[in-house]
Amino acid sequence: MAGIGFELKKLFSGSSIIMKLRANLFSSIVIAGPMIMGAILLLGIKYLAVHAGASLHQQDLLIVIITYSLLFSLLLINILSYVLSRYVADMVYGNMHERIMPSMYGSISLLLAVGAPAWALFLYLSKLPLEYSIFSFTLFCLAVVVWTQISYITDIKRYKEIIYGFTFGIVSSLAAGFIFTTNNVEVVSSLLASACIGYGIIMTTYTFILHRHFPKGKGISLKFLEWINKFPSLPFVGFFSTTGLFIHIMLMWHSPLGAQVHGLFYHAPPHDIPALFGFFTILVTTVNFVTSLEVNFYPKYKLFFNLLNKGGSLKDIEKSKVEMLTVLKQELLYLALRQMFVSIISILLISEILNVIGVGFTTTMIGLFRVLCIGYAFYAIGNTMLLYLLYFAADGAALYPAVTLFLVNTIGTYATLTLPANYYGFGFVTAAFCMFAVGLWKLVSFTRHLEYHVFCQQPIFIKPNLGLLTHFVHWLESRHEAKNRKSLTGKPQDI
Amino acid sequence: MKICLILEGSYPFVQGGVSKWVNDMIRAMPEHDFIIWAIGDAEEKSGKYVVDLPPNVVAVKEAFLDSALKQRIRRSLNIRITPEQKEAVSQLVRCGNPDLNTLLNAFKTKMANPVEFFMSEASLEIIKDFCADEFPFAGFTDLFWTVRSMFLPLLYLISQPMPEADLYHSCSTGYAGALGAFASMKYDKPYVVTEHGIYTREREEEILRADWVVSYFKELWISMFYMFSRFAYQKAHRVTSLFQRAAVIQEDLGCPPEKISVIGNGIKVEDFKDISRKKEDGWIDIAAIVRIAPIKDIKTMIYSFSQLKQELKNARLHILGAVDDEEYYQECLSLIDYLKVKDIIFPGFVDIKKYLENIDFTLLTSLSEGQPYAIIESLAAGLPLVSTNVGSCRELVEGDKHDRFGSAGIFVTPLRQSEMLEALLEMSENKKMRARMSKVGRQRVNAFYNVEKMVDKYQATYQKAIEIWQASDSN
Numbered sequence: 001m002a003g004i005g006f007e008l009k010k011l012f013s014g015s016s017i018i019m020k021l022r023a024n025l026f027s028s029i030v031i032a033g034p035m036i037m038g039a040i041l042l043l044g045i046k047y048l049a050v051h052a053g054a055s056l057h058q059q060d061l062l063i064v065i066i067t068y069s070l071l072f073s074l075l076l077i078n079i080l081s082y083v084l085s086r087y088v089a090d091m092v093y094g095n096m097h098e099r100i101m102p103s104m105y106g107s108i109s110l111l112l113a114v115g116a117p118a119w120a121l122f123l124y125l126s127k128l129p130l131e132y133s134i135f136s137f138t139l140f141c142l143a144v145v146v147w148t149q150i151s152y153i154t155d156i157k158r159y160k161e162i163i164y165g166f167t168f169g170i171v172s173s174l175a176a177g178f179i180f181t182t183n184n185v186e187v188v189s190s191l192l193a194s195a196c197i198g199y200g201i202i203m204t205t206y207t208f209i210l211h212r213h214f215p216k217g218k219g220i221s222l223k224f225l226e227w228i229n230k231f232p233s234l235p236f237v238g239f240f241s242t243t244g245l246f247i248h249i250m251l252m253w254h255s256p257l258g259a260q261v262h263g264l265f266y267h268a269p270p271h272d273i274p275a276l277f278g279f280f281t282i283l284v285t286t287v288n289f290v291t292s293l294e295v296n297f298y299p300k301y302k303l304f305f306n307l308l309n310k311g312g313s314l315k316d317i318e319k320s321k322v323e324m325l326t327v328l329k330q331e332l333l334y335l336a337l338r339q340m341f342v343s344i345i346s347i348l349l350i351s352e353i354l355n356v357i358g359v360g361f362t363t364t365m366i367g368l369f370r371v372l373c374i375g376y377a378f379y380a381i382g383n384t385m386l387l388y389l390l391y392f393a394a395d396g397a398a399l400y401p402a403v404t405l406f407l408v409n410t411i412g413t414y415a416t417l418t419l420p421a422n423y424y425g426f427g428f429v430t431a432a433f434c435m436f437a438v439g440l441w442k443l444v445s446f447t448r449h450l451e452y453h454v455f456c457q458q459p460i461f462i463k464p465n466l467g468l469l470t471h472f473v474h475w476l477e478s479r480h481e482a483k484n485r486k487s488l489t490g491k492p493q494d495i
Numbered sequence: 496m497k498i499c500l501i502l503e504g505s506y507p508f509v510q511g512g513v514s515k516w517v518n519d520m521i522r523a524m525p526e527h528d529f530i531i532w533a534i535g536d537a538e539e540k541s542g543k544y545v546v547d548l549p550p551n552v553v554a555v556k557e558a559f560l561d562s563a564l565k566q567r568i569r570r571s572l573n574i575r576i577t578p579e580q581k582e583a584v585s586q587l588v589r590c591g592n593p594d595l596n597t598l599l600n601a602f603k604t605k606m607a608n609p610v611e612f613f614m615s616e617a618s619l620e621i622i623k624d625f626c627a628d629e630f631p632f633a634g635f636t637d638l639f640w641t642v643r644s645m646f647l648p649l650l651y652l653i654s655q656p657m658p659e660a661d662l663y664h665s666c667s668t669g670y671a672g673a674l675g676a677f678a679s680m681k682y683d684k685p686y687v688v689t690e691h692g693i694y695t696r697e698r699e700e701e702i703l704r705a706d707w708v709v710s711y712f713k714e715l716w717i718s719m720f721y722m723f724s725r726f727a728y729q730k731a732h733r734v735t736s737l738f739q740r741a742a743v744i745q746e747d748l749g750c751p752p753e754k755i756s757v758i759g760n761g762i763k764v765e766d767f768k769d770i771s772r773k774k775e776d777g778w779i780d781i782a783a784i785v786r787i788a789p790i791k792d793i794k795t796m797i798y799s800f801s802q803l804k805q806e807l808k809n810a811r812l813h814i815l816g817a818v819d820d821e822e823y824y825q826e827c828l829s830l831i832d833y834l835k836v837k838d839i840i841f842p843g844f845v846d847i848k849k850y851l852e853n854i855d856f857t858l859l860t861s862l863s864e865g866q867p868y869a870i871i872e873s874l875a876a877g878l879p880l881v882s883t884n885v886g887s888c889r890e891l892v893e894g895d896k897h898d899r900f901g902s903a904g905i906f907v908t909p910l911r912q913s914e915m916l917e918a919l920l921e922m923s924e925n926k927k928m929r930a931r932m933s934k935v936g937r938q939r940v941n942a943f944y945n946v947e948k949m950v951d952k953y954q955a956t957y958q959k960a961i962e963i964w965q966a967s968d969s970n
Contacts, residue, residue, distance in 0.1 A: 311634025311637060312636075313624045313631060313634065314627055407739065452616045455619055455636075456614045
């Protein structure tokens with residue numbers, strides 16, 4: 001009889017119920033790489049400064065200006081780096097490569113719009129000589145661009161090109177520094193200028209690389225802001241994990257080991273230098289992670305998500321899950337073992353190594369190095385687990401180890417400052433260990449309930465995302481379209 | 496008495512046979528109060544009624560299936576369920592025989608709202624077990640989403656507050672039938688199911704045709720609606736159907752035969768008494784009183800008529816009825832264009848009774864029908880008809896063993912254009928036959944399809960349901 005029962009189609013058809021799960025082709029940012037390369041440049045410049053006969057204060061000033069410029073720009077860009085990474089992954093997945101370059105320029109502009117005035121204010125308050133300020137400002141801005149570029153190049157897995165670019169930059173920078181200093185230009189200015197030249201060259205190289213790999217852009221440049229609404233945890237994961245990694249260094253500047261260099265510029269060489277050397281020891285995990293991820297883990301991960309998306313049976317899905325998690329476990333174990341090996345060797349042989357290199361370390365510094373090495377080892381593995389969590393799109397879970405690192409490091413380092421100097425560094429070790437423990441806990445509990453997270457936590461029906469930033473982006477897009485239309489319809493009249 | 500009428504995709508949102516029937520019934524029983532429990536597909540229809548509610552409708556409770564999808568979820572997703580609840584849900588997703596009480600109590604209480612339930616690990620386990628047993632080779636992701644979207648609306652509906660009444664009456668099986676079963680169980684009240692078509696079969700056809708259901712899950716979807724009708728038949732105290740053949744199908748679907756009685760539709764005969772017959776004007780005017788929808792098979796109608804036009808230049812086809820499916824309507828228009836048929840008229844909204852005065856006979860090409868008012872009214876107006884042999888059309892046109900008036904029209908097989916053409920030609924050319932059939936039709940409607948008689952029978956059905964309920968209660 002007429003008029004009973006609505007049409008099922010109207011309710012049930014549509015993409016919402018046959019939503020596809022998506023593998024997160026999410027390249028992780030490996031910040032250790034650029035940091036280490038930055039440190040190499042720093043050491044080279046320091047060497048040149050000594051060679052050019054700079055005073056101790058000049059050397060210190062040089063080092064702190066460069067360190068601060070690089071460090072704060074790095075902290076700034078890490079707020080966006082995971083968001084950008086996921087945006088790029090989604091654009092690659094959705095075959096919208098033309099949206100990638102605009103997002104890079106958009107994010108750089110946004111970061112500079114926020115960061116540059118803040119940095120200028122910092123420099124002003126530090127009452128640094130104008131020419132130093134200008135160099136520091138330039139270096140800061142260049143570094144923001146370079147870090148962002150690195151995050152994009154990482155996304156297309158051109159790790160080697162990152163290193164080539166950096167090597168080229170370092171060599172040019174040191175060459176320029178050598179030329180300037182041997183031609184009796186003021187030593188601090190000349191070496192600051194050479195650092196700027198180095199980063200400028202890196203930026204140019206990367207721009208070239210990026211334009212070779214990504215097509216010409218289309219669409220608005222701030223589209224990626226929508227991704228902050230979609231993945232609201234990511235900026236926090238980025239901020240806390242990076243700031244957490246450096247906060248103990250910044251706190252130590254204000255400890256009894258620290259000293260004011262100029263204005264707001266502080267340093268604590270007895271802690272800074274061991275920390276820097278300690279940082280080098282995690283290079284092993286950084287390099288191994290990239291290869292282990294791509295060669296061993298990624299194929300299993302891809303298979304698992306392909307089965308989910310392309311009609312794999314329950315049995316196949318479960319089998320591939322077991323395989324993927326087995327590989328994950330193995331890889332983590334290998335990474336941990338390698339890291340442990342390198343760390344132990346470094347701890348045992350530090351005095352001998354230093355004797356060979358000929359860098360002067362006090363007993364306190366050697367002690368600190370040994371302590372911090374343990375911390376960095378835990379951090380390396382903890383951070384790897386955090387990256388795996390991001391791989392599984394477990395952003396909320398990834399926030400736990402990130403926040404743990406930041407909080408425990410802040411509180412722990414503060415606490416150790418009230419204790420005798422023998423205890424320095426233990427704040428960071430505790431923080432890194434906690435991050436490792438929390439990361440392990442989160443990763444284990446997440447993967448134990450992997451299907452649950454993959455299936456059940458998907459919203460049953462996709463709701464349009466209507467956050468503030470999304471509204472803003474939509475507004476920008478409508479303006480952009482209107483403008484395009486206007487220019488299209490405008491042309492014939494002009495003729 | 497307060498009667499809760501449970502309607503699905505019908506009154507008061509949609510015009511059509513059932514809406515007309517509901518309206519007649521409510522107005523004919525001013526001594527009772529009615530609550531309309533209207534199930535719709537989309538919230539956007541809320542409050543958009545296409546009928547005037549009679550004064551004895553005391554409340555309209557709307558329930559929209561898409562509300563299920565808009566529910567808020569709390570963060571606590573670790574829902575614990577008892578083994579009985581697990582068994583009940585497991586039976587539900589297998590379209591077996593779940594314990595309705597357990598389901599009702601699980602979802603009406605705070606255990607979880609259904610959306611939360613379907614986001615819990617407990618539901619995943621149930622679906623995984625089901626998959627391993629029944630669909631070991633099917634894509635699990637597809638099954639997962641299918642099960643979620645299939646059962647979420649029902650669980651949502653039973654988790655919502657239900658109107659209280661002295662008697663529950665679903666006008667179909669399906670969601671309305673299942674809901675009636677749950678409500679009568681919850682409040683322990685008598686329950687009547689009246690079917691005005693065979694809902695389950697119509698859903699089956701819809702799903703078989705559907706392109707949005709993954710083919711290997713079609714059976715599952717169909718089983719779900721079979722299960723819904725079992726819920727209704729099991730819990731109902733009385734079940735009615737419009738005609739004998741429908742009663743047999745109800746029995747096949749699992750309704751205990753002692754619950755079933757047949758009550759045909761009725762119209763106000765006197766409204767049609769004065770419709771005068773058409774005066775000769777050189778045209779043969781054929782009317783189809785139908786909604787424009789695929790199930791009415793308007794396309795075969797157009798094909799047959801275009802063939803008729805080649806034989807009879809003076810034939811005209813009037814398609815009277817609202818557009819139910821805009822896409823289908825456009826397809827029909829393109830077909831007319833393609834065939835270059837002239838004289839097919841869509842007059843839009845007209846006074847049908849007045850319009851019928853200028854018609855020679857009517858035509859119905861439906862693929863499926865219950866007991867169409869279009870035929871009863873056409874007969875009451877003294878118009879013979881050509882109709883496909885579906886639903887109870889045969890009883891209406893030719894009568895049954897209690898009815899010896901004779902034939903009031905011609906039958907054809909659905910989709911068979913050549914048969915239809917022959918019938919149209921015969922009807923158009925044989926004026927004497929039309930006059931004879933016209934008389935028979937009026938006599939039949941007078942004798943059997945009168946609204947007063949119909950209402951009496953439904954009143955008796957309510958009474959009987961109450962008696963059976965009281966008897967079972969006192970046991």
